[in-house]
Amino acid sequence: xxxxxxxxxxxxxxxxxxxxxxxxxxLLIGLPVGTGMALGRFPGRNFLxxxxxxGMALPPVVVGLAVAMALWRSGPLGGLNLIYTPTxxxxxxxxxxxxxxxxxxxxxxxxxxxxxxxxxYGLGVSRVQMILNLWRQARLPLLAALMAGFGSVISEVxxxxxxxxxxxxxxxxxxxxxxxxxxxxxxxxxxxLGILLLLITFLINFALTWIQQRGVKR
Amino acid sequence: xxxxxxxxGLRVVRGRRQVLEIDHLGAESxxxxxxxxxxxxxxxxxxxxxxxxxxxxxGEIFFNGQTADRMSDLDYRRRLGLVLQEPLLLxxxxxxxxxxxxxxxxxxxxxxxxxxxxxxxxxxxxSLRRRPAARLSGGEAQRVSLARAFAxxxxxxxxxxxxxSLDSPTRSHLLDDLQALLAETSTTTIFITHDLNEAARIxxxxxxxxDGRLRQVGSPEQVFSIPIDDEVAAFLGEFKLD
Numbered sequence: 001x002x003x004x005x006x007x008x009x010x011x012x013x014x015x016x017x018x019x020x021x022x023x024x025x026x027l028l029i030g031l032p033v034g035t036g037m038a039l040g041r042f043p044g045r046n047f048l049x050x051x052x053x054x055g056m057a058l059p060p061v062v063v064g065l066a067v068a069m070a071l072w073r074s075g076p077l078g079g080l081n082l083i084y085t086p087t088x089x090x091x092x093x094x095x096x097x098x099x100x101x102x103x104x105x106x107x108x109x110x111x112x113x114x115x116x117x118x119x120x121y122g123l124g125v126s127r128v129q130m131i132l133n134l135w136r137q138a139r140l141p142l143l144a145a146l147m148a149g150f151g152s153v154i155s156e157v158x159x160x161x162x163x164x165x166x167x168x169x170x171x172x173x174x175x176x177x178x179x180x181x182x183x184x185x186x187x188x189x190x191x192x193l194g195i196l197l198l199l200i201t202f203l204i205n206f207a208l209t210w211i212q213q214r215g216v217k218r
Numbered sequence: 219x220x221x222x223x224x225x226x227g228l229r230v231v232r233g234r235r236q237v238l239e240i241d242h243l244g245a246e247s248x249x250x251x252x253x254x255x256x257x258x259x260x261x262x263x264x265x266x267x268x269x270x271x272x273x274x275x276x277g278e279i280f281f282n283g284q285t286a287d288r289m290s291d292l293d294y295r296r297r298l299g300l301v302l303q304e305p306l307l308l309x310x311x312x313x314x315x316x317x318x319x320x321x322x323x324x325x326x327x328x329x330x331x332x333x334x335x336x337x338x339x340x341x342x343x344x345s346l347r348r349r350p351a352a353r354l355s356g357g358e359a360q361r362v363s364l365a366r367a368f369a370x371x372x373x374x375x376x377x378x379x380x381x382x383s384l385d386s387p388t389r390s391h392l393l394d395d396l397q398a399l400l401a402e403t404s405t406t407t408i409f410i411t412h413d414l415n416e417a418a419r420i421x422x423x424x425x426x427x428x429d430g431r432l433r434q435v436g437s438p439e440q441v442f443s444i445p446i447d448d449e450v451a452a453f454l455g456e457f458k459l460d
Contacts, residue, residue, distance in 0.1 A: 118271055122300025123319035
């Protein structure tokens with residue numbers, strides 16, 4: 001009965017879409033920035049690392065508040081009319097997951113033996129080839145960074161609620177739907193949605209873990 | 219004979235400490251030059267400077283009689299082969315490790331396969347071609363590292379104590395093979411070592427480096443039989459050529 005309801009699948013699909021896009025954008029930001037922080041030596045590097053590490057623990061409601069204020073009609077970006085849209089949720093979730101991906105990507109690359117870079121230079125590597133090779137060498141922890149980034153947004157509720165507004169057929173995602181069902185005392189539906197969320201998160205992480213563990217040395 | 223590679227007026231500072239000051243040192247084409255010295259003498263700094271992996275405070279490197287400054291770091295390094303103390307292999311198969319430098323140079327696929335197979339064979343590790351690098355013994359890994367460098371057919375081969383972390387029998391076998399390969403390919407080589415036996419076995423020319431300065435340069439017979447001063451004699455100790 002529950003799973004025959006098309007609204008459930010619409011909400012599930014939107015959850016996956018929004019969190020998937022936010023994670024992909026976070027990867028596009030986090031991988032190069034994390035690489036620059038791991039390999040570069042520049043003034044303010046430690047400060048930047050501290051900012052990113054702090055960002056890894058950003059409370060979603062604080063992000064939601066900041067994004068809501070920015071996108072509010074009277075806010076600096078109000079003219080874009082993005083508040084209570086899926087794009088607003090993507091923006092908020094990207095702000096949450098980008099520091100996670102950046103920080104963990106940076107840590108992953110810093111764990112590589114620094115002499116490996118000397119050896120690669122000695123083999124005639126170009127700058128681009130160097131970065132691609134280091135990513136390949138750190139692919140296991142980099143995949144873990146991706147999983148952590150996705151995990152941080154698929155499960156968050158505060159920011160999605162504040163900037164998305166939990167509007168059915170528009171911005172309702174799994175987590176905000178669970179809050180709504182609980183508020184209405186519909187615990188059965190809330191539990192079913194919770195199980196669905198857990199199942200989806202498990203399946204995605206299972207797939208990523210499978211890819212990751214294929215490369216593990218045994 | 220002209221020197222393939224020469225350093226002139228080289229001064230290297232690491233941290234705030236001067237670790238190397240060399241007026242002149244060169245390796246002739248096809249020659250194996252061993253640079254010997256105790257730990258901390260500046261041998262590895264010399265090798266890193268030669269590979270342009272360490273920027274000297276002053277001094278110049280000449281390659282084929284021309285200043286290497288005219289070449290970009292990348293163009294210069296693509297004329298070299300580099301083998302470090304640790305094999306530092308990539309987390310992939312033996313074949314792919316040996317192919318790494320060739321792929322960096324965008325060699326055609328057929329040529330990569332041909333060269334990799336040749337050098338796997340020559341270093342006696344053809345049967346390991348599909349094995350993950352992580353599953354190799356220390357000796358096997360260092361053979362892969364040597365194959366990776368030789369496959370590039372470098373104009374200059376730089377070896378930084380490549381056998382120092384290996385046990386004695388493995389080291390001896392590898393040294394025999396290296397000696398044969400260097401003789402066969404006539405690759406100009408600068409071989410850094412603190413092991414005088416290794417230097418004596420494969421070098422045509424020996425340079426003694428103490429406290430960052432060259433103290434004696436000559437044939438193995440000259441250096442090992444007639445040390446130039448007491449400090450060189452103290453470093454050489456009781457060592458005698460067979």
